[in-house]
Amino acid sequence: MRITRSRWLKTGLPLAAAAFLLAAGPGVSARAGAPAQPPRPPAQITPDLAKLLGQIKQADSGLLAVSEEDGRFLRVMAAASRSKRALEIGSASGYSTIWIGLGLRETGGRLVSIEYDAARARQAADNVRRAGLSDIVQVVQGDAFKVIPKLPGTFDFVFLDAWKKDYRRFLDMVLPRLDGGGVFLAHNVVNKGKDMPDFLDAIERYPNLVTSIVTPSGEGISISYNRR
Ligand SMILES: C[S@@+](CC[C@H](N)C(=O)[O-])C[C@H]1O[C@@H](n2cnc3c(N)ncnc32)[C@H](O)[C@@H]1O
Structure with missing residues (x-):
């Protein structure tokens, strides 16, 4: 298991990831009552960034990346939820990762994005660097089932796309590690809903979750709010 930012790092996961996530400050629950922070300027979609996003899509022969509409929606959700400690499961080449990172640029948050496939993880880290988001996003290569238990603390924004x-x-x-007030988003809940009946049942039935499903581009994103 290795961690990538602009290049592969040799640092051990728990220490590096802990430092990276802690740099964002406390999550939603610990922020309650804290003085409001001045808003940060929004990250601009510069021509270079638009070009990079287009290149990632063009190279995505396996059609793994979310649509642009879904990406824009993720950005808005990350910013509007004032997320500080975000987690993405399934980076692929970093397309959705960049959209979430742009939202976090406005909140001062951090994102750890986990990708199993080593080549894709390298690409994701490189694309994050090219997007100018290396200070916000850390790509971790490994099996998320093994990586997540080693990450410190709680999360206030989770995007699942594995x-x-x-x-x-x-x-x-x-x-159990989603902050009260935190959001858990999952992709493809409409077009691949038949492959996840147990998940769809759980997000409707778990008493702490309030769920809505939106379809910016027809594939479907569930948003479950933790009212704990
Ligand atoms: C649909 S793609 C993600 C697309 C990406 N979110 C985007 O929009 O650009 C799913 C990715 O999840 C990764 N994946 C699947 N299971 C995983 C696991 N257990 N741990 C880490 N990554 C996993 C796959 O290797 C694949 O690259």
């Missing part, structure tokens, strides 16, 4: 049959297991693994 293999669909694993969604319920990831929900059950992460939910």
Whole structure:
């Protein structure tokens, strides 16, 4: 298991990831009552960034990346939820990662994004660097089932976009570490809903979760709010 930012680092995971996440400050629950911070300027979609996003899509022969509409939605959700400690499961080449990172640019938050495939993780880290988001996003290469237990603390924003049959297991693994007021988003809940009936059932039935499903581009994103 290795950690990538602008290049592969040799640092051990728990220490490096802990320092990276802690740099963002406390999550939602610990922020309650804290003095409001001045808003940060929004990250601009410069022509270079638009070009990079287009290049990632063009190179995505396996059609793994979310649509641009879904990416824009993730950005808005990360910014509007004032997320500080975000987690992405399934970076692929970093397309959704960059959109979430742009949202976090406005909140002062940090994102750890986990990708199993080593080549994709390298690409994701490189694309994050090219997007100018290396100070916000850390790509961790490894199996998220093994990486997540080693990450410190709690999360206030989670985006799940790994293999669909694993969604319920990831929900059950992460939910105890989702802050009160935090959001858990999952991709493809409409177009691949038949592959995750247990997950869809859980997000509707768990008493602490309030769920809505939106379809910016038809694939479907569930947003579950933790009212704990
Ligand atoms: C649909 S793609 C993600 C697309 C990405 N979110 C985007 O929009 O650009 C799913 C990715 O999840 C990764 N993946 C699947 N299971 C995983 C696991 N257990 N741990 C880490 N990554 C995993 C796959 O290797 C694949 O690259």
